[in-house]
Amino acid sequence: MSGADQHIHIEWRGGTCRVKWWSGEYLDNGRKRYESKGGFTDEEVAFNHGRDKLYEIRHGTHVKNRDGATPMSDWLDDWLAAMDHGHLTERGYRSTVENHIRPYFKKQNASVADIDVLAYRAFKKHINAKMKKASSAANIMMVLGMVLDDAVPRLIKTSPVERTRRRGKFVKKPKERKKDMTPQAVEQLACNARTVFGQAGYVFIWTMAMTGMRPAELFGLTREYCYPNWPLSDPRPDDEETERYEEDVERYGRGDNLMPAIRVERQVQYADSTLQFFPPKYESCRSLVVPDFLAELLKDLLASHDHKWVFPALKGGSLGAVNFDYKYWRDVADGADERSGPRTRGARPAIPPVPSFKGRRLYLLRHGHKAWLDEDGHSKFATESRMGHEVPGVEGVYSSVTVPMERAIMKTLQERWDRLRGGSSGSDA
Incomplete structure (x- = not known):
């Protein structure tokens, strides 16, 4: 009998036998801890089962009986x-x-x-x-x-999960159909939003279309991170970011040659039944230059109210605290009938639908911003950085967003607004 076999014991009880094997551990009293399995009718089969268990223990693939029984x-x-x-x-x-x-x-x-x-x-x-x-x-x-x-190998030897392996002909996954986002469509959405929740709604729509910010980032945008207050009003919470704070002032601070911008530093989400601040998705903190027309809209909006939120809800709280899609967005995109009477919060005129957004998501304004940047030929790194995406590979390591890149973005976005205000033709298809 080999040395390892000495750790295997066979016990007969009635018409069946049980095999015991040393688990490689000791009890608190110093004695060896054994595991066992019964129900064998053949002693050789039972002994070989014990050998298999000792092999698994030596090679680190053994699952202890008490671990395998974990509920x-x-x-x-x-x-x-x-x-x-x-x-x-x-x-x-x-x-x-x-x-x-x-x-x-x-x-x-x-x-x-x-x-x-x-x-x-x-x-x-x-x-x-x-x-x-x-x-x-x-x-x-x-x-x-x-x-x-994650239960492998402590609780189970192998995972029962069946991995999908593609066989046969390639089947393309269905993709959401999107229509081109036109400035005319955005303007109609903005006007609808103004009808639904005031001037904050008008500026909210144009800010999303012109920055590509995620909804929760817009819901959580507060005065200190928005033009014309930022960057001079930046709370500067991180001592290790001192150099970046100073560079922001030189680049985006007030002055004729400096660029108006919004700082995306956080978003709002519910946790423990309260609305709280969290880092942006993928921790994609970033500075977003805005065209001159939007800078003026933001400046006027902040001067018109004293709420901490840049885009307050009807009662002054954060838009993140309401069911935005249900209470605001569906009426903005799909249109709504005229509303009046004692059970409403005031008369409201009929809202026309916006065909290219009817029945569609608010998030498509973000998608449309990306398409505008691509149409205008901006660099991939500047575009992806503005969207809050990581750029992989060498390009992500060596590239940076320069002032000329940001000024070019401001210029093309402003030109879209100017063409809209100049009455250039365009359809909301």
């Missing part, structure tokens, strides 16, 4: 506690776990080791039948896949 619900608690993602990503994962994954496996009283390929397929079938959108079901399966992958 799925307990593992989900550990997995959630160890998450380190952005706020929105973490909130989405947590929602998926609590609303779909945990209830299903808790009802079955399943351990992590119980989730084999068949159990995985059963859950997938359940989710596909439950969810109306294929994309929602795919997102749930993605989260479950991460949960099970």
Whole structure:
């Protein structure tokens, strides 16, 4: 008998035998900790099973019996506690776990080791039948896949997740159809927004179209980060950014030769039932020059109210605190009938629909800004940096956004406004 075999013991009980093997660990009293499995009717088969377990222990692939028996619900608690993602990503994962994954496996009283390929397929079938959108079901399966992958090798030897491998003819994924964004369409959206929530609505639409800011960044924009206050009003919260703060003043501070700009430093999102500030998506803090016409609109808007938010909601709070799509955007894009009477907050004229945005997302204003920059021939690095995207490879390492690049962006955006005001023809197709 080999040295390793000495750590294997066979015990007969009734008509079956049990094999025990040393786990490689010791109990608190100094004695060896053994694991076991029973139900064998052949002693040689049982002994070989013990050998297999010792082999796994030596090669680091062994799953302890007590680890394999970990309830799925307990593992989900550990997995959630160890998450380190952005706020929105973490909130989405947590929602998926609590609303779909945990209830299903808790009802079955399943351990992590119980989730084999068949159990995985059963859950997938359940989710596909439950969810109306294929994309929602795919997102749930993605989260479950991460949960099970992270259980390897401590709780399970291999993940039961079935990876999709493409076979046969390529099938192109459907892509959202978008229409060209014209200044005429943006102006109509802005006028509609003014009808819905005042001059803040008019400037909000043009700011998004001319900067490409994300909605949550606009919702969270406060006075100190907006022209004409910024950069002189910058709170300067980071001592390590002193050099950047001084450069901002030299580049964007007040003066005839300096460029008006907005600083994207944060966004607003709900956490713990309160609206809070978070870094922008992908921590894409950036400075965005604005054309002269928009600088004047922002200046006049801030002078017209005393709220801390640049674009206040009807009651003065942040737009992030309301259901913006439902309360504002749908009327702005789709149009609305005339409204009056004692149950309304005042008379409101009819709002015309904007055909190219009817039934579509607010986010397409951001997409349209990117298209405008591309049409005007601006450098890829300046465009992607303005959108808050990382530029990979050598271009991202060696390139930088220069003053001439920013002035060129200001110039072409201003020209679009000037052509609109000059009455140039254009259709909202």
